[in-house]
Amino acid sequence: MPFFYLLVLSLLTICSNAQGPPSPGYYPSSKTSPISFGQGFRNLWGPQHQRVDQTSLTIWLDSNSGSGFKSLHSYKSGYFGAAIKLQPGYTAGVITSLYLSNNQDHPGNHDEIDIEFLGTTPGKPYVLQTNVYIRGSGDGNIIGREIQFHLWFDPTQDFHNYAILWKPSELIFLVDDVPIRRYPRKSDATYPSRPMYVYGSIWDASSWATEDGKYKANYQYQPFIGRYKNFKLQGCTIQSSASCKPPSTSSFGYGSLSPQQYVAMQWVQNNYMVYNYCHDPRRDHNLIPEC
Known part of the structure; x- marks a missing residue:
């Protein structure tokens, strides 16, 4: 067995009884300075359901509308994140999100990289959904x-940092700098490579968001609020030179995640992953060859 995997196995054994994730040892959020909402974004829809303060953005959903925002620039790669605080209580059917997409540029066959918080009922935890679309759409042909x-x-209870690190070779999803998912580029057909904007939104997805649509948004509990701050946008825009490189995934010397980061990611997946499309027997695996 290669030394790298022996090291990961031994570190996992050491950390198996930890109360929280083992330290990833590298903190990409600290490598990027935060910007204000106005420096990097604009309202996209629901302007009456959005409030910008000095350091934060609040958006909300009620029976009239939700709200969404969009980055000023389109990116080819980069580190994109925000600190987000979610609504407690009954939030079934409600989606609070931070994601990349080129849907407006390529309607019907767009790419997308998602961090979505699926609302819940009291006593049950939120589900954080990560998703990747490649030339997909919402017309029934989508391959999530x-x-x-x-x-x-x-x-x-508090703000936590959520981020997407998108490189030409891999995607990394991070929570408080802990990698929770790595999606490598195995082929051009299974990897998003066209420029995308950064978006955020809060909206009613009652048809599927909570336990496959079992529980719907209940506007007795409105407004449903999403709070964002510490926006991070560091990447290569479509205007950037060919020499532009996205931020590093890990500490110097590793092309991808370090052994310590792999340990932290494996801890999360072993203890907190509740669904993996690759392990779903209902899926047509001919459509997801990367699995």
Whole structure:
């Protein structure tokens, strides 16, 4: 067995009884300075359901509308994140999100990289859904690549950092700098490579968001609020030179995640992953060859 995997196995054994994730040893959020909402974004829809303060953005959903925002620039790669605080209580049917997409540029065959918080009922935890679309659409032909997690903390009690690191070779999803999912580029056909904007939104997805649509949004509990701050946008825009490189995935010397980061990711997946599309026998695996 190669030394790298022996090291990962030994570190996992050491950390198996930990109360929280083992330290990833590298903190990409600290390598990127935060920007204000106005420096990097604009409202996209629901302007009456959005409030910008000095350091934060609040968006909300009620029976009239939700709200969404969009980055000023389109990116080819980069590190994109925000600190988010979710609504407690009954939030079934409600989606709070941070994602990349080129749907407006390529309607019907767009790419997308998602962090979505699926609302819940009291006493049950939020589901954090990560997803990757490649030339997909919402017309029934979409091929989602969903991996879902519970969290090792209550995301309604405080702000936590959520981020997507998108490189030409791989995608990394991070929570408080802990990698929770790595999606490598195995072929051009299974990897998003066209420029995308960064979006965020809160909206009613009652048809599927909570336990496959069992529980719907209940506007008795409105407004449903999403709070964002510490926006991070560091990447290569479509105007950037060919020499532009996205931020590093890990500490110097590793092409991808370090052994310590792999240990932290494996801890999360062993303890908090609740769905993996690759392991779903209902899926047509001819459509998801990367599995």
